[in-house]
Amino acid sequence: MKRILPSVFVLTFIILVSGCGYNTMQMKEEAVFAAWADVEAAYQRRNDLIPNLVEVVKGYAKHEAETLKAVVEARSKVGSIQISKDMIGDAKAMSQFQAAQSELQSALSRLMVVVERYPDLKASQNFRDLQHQLEGTENRINVARTRYNKAVQEFNTSIRIFPNNITNRLLLNLKPKEPFKAEPGAEKAPQVKF
Numbered sequence: 001m002k003r004i005l006p007s008v009f010v011l012t013f014i015i016l017v018s019g020c021g022y023n024t025m026q027m028k029e030e031a032v033f034a035a036w037a038d039v040e041a042a043y044q045r046r047n048d049l050i051p052n053l054v055e056v057v058k059g060y061a062k063h064e065a066e067t068l069k070a071v072v073e074a075r076s077k078v079g080s081i082q083i084s085k086d087m088i089g090d091a092k093a094m095s096q097f098q099a100a101q102s103e104l105q106s107a108l109s110r111l112m113v114v115v116e117r118y119p120d121l122k123a124s125q126n127f128r129d130l131q132h133q134l135e136g137t138e139n140r141i142n143v144a145r146t147r148y149n150k151a152v153q154e155f156n157t158s159i160r161i162f163p164n165n166i167t168n169r170l171l172l173n174l175k176p177k178e179p180f181k182a183e184p185g186a187e188k189a190p191q192v193k194f
Contacts, residue, residue, distance in 0.1 A: 021164030025172060028155040032177050033085045035144070035151035039180075040083075042141040043101065049137060050104075053111070053130045074104040088152075094178040102183055108134070149179040 087093040156176045159168045168174050 020167040021158065021161075022167050022171060025155075025158050025164055025168060025174060028151070028158045029174060029177075031151045032088060032148070032155045035148040036083070036085060036088055039141070039144040039148050042137065042144040046104075046134065046137045046141065049130060049134050050108070053134060074100070074107040088177045089175045091178050094180070098180065098183065145180045152177045152179045 083093055083097050158164055159172075159174050159176065
């Protein structure tokens with residue numbers, strides 16, 4: 001009887017733990033980390049394309065140095081702000097990361113205005129190829145952000161539902177992760193003027 005009691009206890013514990021969501025929460029947190037890595041990879045692709053784009057534009061627009069300098073500085077700033085997987089739940093760190101990415105996007109937009117002034121540059125095959133790659137990269141960034149937000153939503157839900165919330169409180173103490181949010185002012189439609 002003394003040998004059976006510990007075995008019954010262990011078996012009961014295993015059955016209870018298997019339904020507590022411990023593994024599910026771990027799996028969903030790993031999905032958040034993987035989705036974040038995809039976001040970083042998409043941003044890295046953009047960072048890798050920018051020097052090539054800048055060099056092609058430089059050859060055509062030497063006097064547009066201020067715009068090129070803004071792109072290079074914004075790219076440098078983006079490179080200096082890194083979000084580790086431990087910081088994904090930190091709203092301030094995510095806000096700083098998004099602000100740096102927005103600054104880079106703004107500088108790239110100004111660079112595209114410069115490009116419009118130089119028809120020969122737009123006709124350059126190298127530039128067109130880089131521009132297409134950059135457009136594709138922006139789409140990849142959007143897809144990666146969407147997937148990341150979906151993974152965050154699933155994870156945050158998994159740590160809040162019963163019985164997972166009890167398991168989380170007693171064993172894991174996982175914190176909700178921070179999703180990407182719209183930039184301030186994004187709710188207003190842009191004005192187009194011709």
